[in-house]
Amino acid sequence: MTEKTKSEVSEQKLVGLLAQYxxxxxxxxACNHARESGYKKIDAFSPFPVxxxxxxxxxxRTILPFFVLIIGLTGCAVGLGMQFYxxxxxxSPLFPGYSFMISGKPFFSLPANIPxxxxxxxxxxxxxxxxxxxxxxxxxxxxxxxxRISRFKRVTNDKFFLLIETKDPQFDRTxxxxxxxxxxxxxxEEVKEDLTDQQLPSWLQLAxxxxxxxxxxxxxxxxxxxxxxxxxxxxxxxxxxxWQDKYKTQTLxxxxxxxxxxxxxxxxxxxMQEPIPGTIARGDLDTDSEYFRGIKSGTDAFATxxxxxARTSLQDDTRQDxxxxxxxxxxxSDTAATSEPDWVTQFPTNVEVNLELLERGxxxxxxxxxxxxxxxxxxxxxxxxxxxxxxxxGKAQWTAAKSLNDPEIxxxxxxxxxxTISYGRGTMGPYKDQIPVExxxxxxxxxxxxxxxxxxxxxxxxxxxDAVAE
Amino acid sequence: MAIxxxxxxDNTIENPEERAPLVxxxxxxxxxxxxxxxxxxxxxxPKIWWLVLAGAACLLLMFGACINHLLMKGVGIWGxxxxxxxxxxxxxxxxxxxxxxxxxxxxxxxxxxxxxxxxSINRAAEAMTIFAVICAGTYPGVHxxxxxxxxxxxxxxxxxxxxxxxxxxxxxxDVFAVSTYxxxxxxxxxxxxxxxxxxxxxxxxxxxxxxxxxxxxxxxTGSARGWHRYEAAYVILAALATPLxxxxxxxxxxxxxxxxxxxxxxxxxxxxFVAGAIFSxxxxxxxxxxxxxxxxxxxxxxxxxxxxxMNKIIMATGLMVGTAYGIExxxxxxxxxxxxxxxxxNRAFGNYWWAYWIMVSCNVFIPQLFWFxxxxxxxxxxxxxxxxxxxxxxxxxxxxxxxxxxxxxxxSSWHYFHPTGIDIMMFIGSFGLFTTLFLLxxxxxxxxxxxxxxxxxxxxxxxx
Numbered sequence: 001m002t003e004k005t006k007s008e009v010s011e012q013k014l015v016g017l018l019a020q021y022x023x024x025x026x027x028x029x030a031c032n033h034a035r036e037s038g039y040k041k042i043d044a045f046s047p048f049p050v051x052x053x054x055x056x057x058x059x060x061r062t063i064l065p066f067f068v069l070i071i072g073l074t075g076c077a078v079g080l081g082m083q084f085y086x087x088x089x090x091x092s093p094l095f096p097g098y099s100f101m102i103s104g105k106p107f108f109s110l111p112a113n114i115p116x117x118x119x120x121x122x123x124x125x126x127x128x129x130x131x132x133x134x135x136x137x138x139x140x141x142x143x144x145x146x147x148r149i150s151r152f153k154r155v156t157n158d159k160f161f162l163l164i165e166t167k168d169p170q171f172d173r174t175x176x177x178x179x180x181x182x183x184x185x186x187x188x189e190e191v192k193e194d195l196t197d198q199q200l201p202s203w204l205q206l207a208x209x210x211x212x213x214x215x216x217x218x219x220x221x222x223x224x225x226x227x228x229x230x231x232x233x234x235x236x237x238x239x240x241x242x243w244q245d246k247y248k249t250q251t252l253x254x255x256x257x258x259x260x261x262x263x264x265x266x267x268x269x270x271x272m273q274e275p276i277p278g279t280i281a282r283g284d285l286d287t288d289s290e291y292f293r294g295i296k297s298g299t300d301a302f303a304t305x306x307x308x309x310a311r312t313s314l315q316d317d318t319r320q321d322x323x324x325x326x327x328x329x330x331x332x333s334d335t336a337a338t339s340e341p342d343w344v345t346q347f348p349t350n351v352e353v354n355l356e357l358l359e360r361g362x363x364x365x366x367x368x369x370x371x372x373x374x375x376x377x378x379x380x381x382x383x384x385x386x387x388x389x390x391x392x393x394g395k396a397q398w399t400a401a402k403s404l405n406d407p408e409i410x411x412x413x414x415x416x417x418x419x420t421i422s423y424g425r426g427t428m429g430p431y432k433d434q435i436p437v438e439x440x441x442x443x444x445x446x447x448x449x450x451x452x453x454x455x456x457x458x459x460x461x462x463x464x465x466d467a468v469a470e
Numbered sequence: 471m472a473i474x475x476x477x478x479x480d481n482t483i484e485n486p487e488e489r490a491p492l493v494x495x496x497x498x499x500x501x502x503x504x505x506x507x508x509x510x511x512x513x514x515x516p517k518i519w520w521l522v523l524a525g526a527a528c529l530l531l532m533f534g535a536c537i538n539h540l541l542m543k544g545v546g547i548w549g550x551x552x553x554x555x556x557x558x559x560x561x562x563x564x565x566x567x568x569x570x571x572x573x574x575x576x577x578x579x580x581x582x583x584x585x586x587x588x589x590s591i592n593r594a595a596e597a598m599t600i601f602a603v604i605c606a607g608t609y610p611g612v613h614x615x616x617x618x619x620x621x622x623x624x625x626x627x628x629x630x631x632x633x634x635x636x637x638x639x640x641x642x643x644d645v646f647a648v649s650t651y652x653x654x655x656x657x658x659x660x661x662x663x664x665x666x667x668x669x670x671x672x673x674x675x676x677x678x679x680x681x682x683x684x685x686x687x688x689x690x691t692g693s694a695r696g697w698h699r700y701e702a703a704y705v706i707l708a709a710l711a712t713p714l715x716x717x718x719x720x721x722x723x724x725x726x727x728x729x730x731x732x733x734x735x736x737x738x739x740x741x742x743f744v745a746g747a748i749f750s751x752x753x754x755x756x757x758x759x760x761x762x763x764x765x766x767x768x769x770x771x772x773x774x775x776x777x778x779x780m781n782k783i784i785m786a787t788g789l790m791v792g793t794a795y796g797i798e799x800x801x802x803x804x805x806x807x808x809x810x811x812x813x814x815x816n817r818a819f820g821n822y823w824w825a826y827w828i829m830v831s832c833n834v835f836i837p838q839l840f841w842f843x844x845x846x847x848x849x850x851x852x853x854x855x856x857x858x859x860x861x862x863x864x865x866x867x868x869x870x871x872x873x874x875x876x877x878x879x880x881x882s883s884w885h886y887f888h889p890t891g892i893d894i895m896m897f898i899g900s901f902g903l904f905t906t907l908f909l910l911x912x913x914x915x916x917x918x919x920x921x922x923x924x925x926x927x928x929x930x931x932x933x934x
Contacts, residue, residue: 157673
């Protein structure tokens, strides 16, 4: 032994004695001898499972089957429960189940749920068997003193070994060695544990540390991105159906031909077609003038309404569309522009004013109207207040929102209020497309109700005046 | 270590006085180890290995290119169209998953029946199972449309989707059955291989191999306590895999049988599919092992007796499949349902008659040759027959899928199915994937269960 290895020798500890046998028969007889001599910490090693070695060594039956049984039964319950939860139960705080209606069949029917339950049982039991076996065998164990012995390499080939550990109370270095030889061993060898074996190689430690640090980078980047704002669109790893080869409605058709012979989807160059003249889309047959427009039926609907100049061109467009649907525009529309239509003064017959409607109206009013007109309709909504302040500072153009309690406004018939909500007035925009007809009537009812309270706009306080002045 | 060269005896003769030997050539324990490890320890793989690997890798590339094309363009590149929305992809899926049944059958069912001859062939058959299931899983995997959300197949809690899979659908049962089968087969295969990987570890010369095989062998020492639990685990896994292997093709058949398409809605499908799966799987094992045993000189371990036993199973399952074909016709007539009768008449004599008769010839008529010992024991003859069997089994799935779909209840939608070039390339390409994996397995992992073969050898100097 060289000088260099001597320092290592000092760290070596005797683990046991390893005897080599040439065939399974002599191994079994040696095991029997060892057991009968009272040794407890013994183990045999062989290239294949040797029959009869368990009683020879006194190995008790493994508990593995019971472990697998428990896991398998658990798997059965989990499998069934999972299916019930996912397809038949609606309760759950986090990820709700989903009652999946298929052809009117019951949500949970055992026959249909047997295949998946069966597979879950098999899968969980197999995993339990596999993992349980290695765990009970204390494997993986990559550093084992036995692997240091070159002779032991043939244990996976054609030799048989018996190990008696030093931990055994009966172990005696010389006595045990002679016993092992007398039981037919061809060679007896010391098994020594090198304590340095238990330390990881330094390069592996370094590599592990580096890997751990590198693994930290992705989560750090993700958390960083989540905590930041970014004007760029989000990253589309998989575009899914976010971008599609299609033309959107109300857009021009691109030229599908060439410069000289332009070709469009439709002759008018649009990417969509107009409805055929005279057709009305489903649900758009608004014949009830009182209900849909707030104008007494039998009177002219649109030509007179557009109290000219008050509407934007966009509003006029929609008005024209509606007019086209209903009846052709009157030739004298321009001349009649200033006269008011015959507004309904009563709620239409199919709008029943009751508490439910008022509550709905309040709800909608608070969402759509209160931002400018204020919760009490006094024209002191936050947007209005802020815009007035900006306008006073010369930073914006703004026409103050009306107080709904203004005596002039209170005089308006319900039909006109409805029309105002639908098409806007002055700088107020139209809400026809955001608010369905019945909700607009609900808002009208609510507006009437708050007007009835008689709450007058408060005079602006000193503080507010200061704010405006700023 | 010198391998004793002894003439190979004929172990196909039945002698009631003694068990026929399963390891020939007078090999001892070390001889078996040397024989199997020689494949791995050879400095260079045989030329033919490189040639076949090159060919298979080209096909694999083609397969990958087809899948890429599919992901970019969508499933419209296949011939699937109204009314045959299930075209070649499902045919190929059932074909491969059927082949994948032999491995677990050999390792689990034959193990429970204590058929010792399984030990030389089970490792390769299990590997074949795993590779076949990989090929099979590819088809439905890429057929789901948006492959990148494949995990929606599984009950994964998702806020985005806010719903769960439908557990009463046979297609979902399939997801569970095939993925469970793959996992359990993989565990079984790997667990069975650990002692043999330890053999490789102990014989490894290069540092790289010592490291890799040392890691894979998990520190196996062959301790008696280890073997005790290992054997217990092996029996449990075999007992779990036995119903599993029967359930998988049963559930695959439910994909068809639970629907109401004429020709599919039959209760015979589960047993008939399982028999067909074993039939095709064994045929594939023979097709792979005959060249492998020749190339790697494993005649002492994979003996003619092993091959003959497999051929007997092929013939038996072939007869079962043939009986099922007949019973299907009887039940169609006996049911008195006009559409059902038409479906079967149409199979044999309709415009897909050619496919039907290829199927019957390959699956029922040709395996009858195995009644003669010459065909059971001649390696070339058996490979030819087994290739025919697999052609026939592919056509069986084609006949079932296509003839029924193209002649459904609505005559106005009747149609003649045409595969596209991509369909054909993807089918051929999957053989590239399969062959590549199998060749790599042969080169780098023990293709014969060394420790199991030793355990069935009459022990030297037996004292007990």
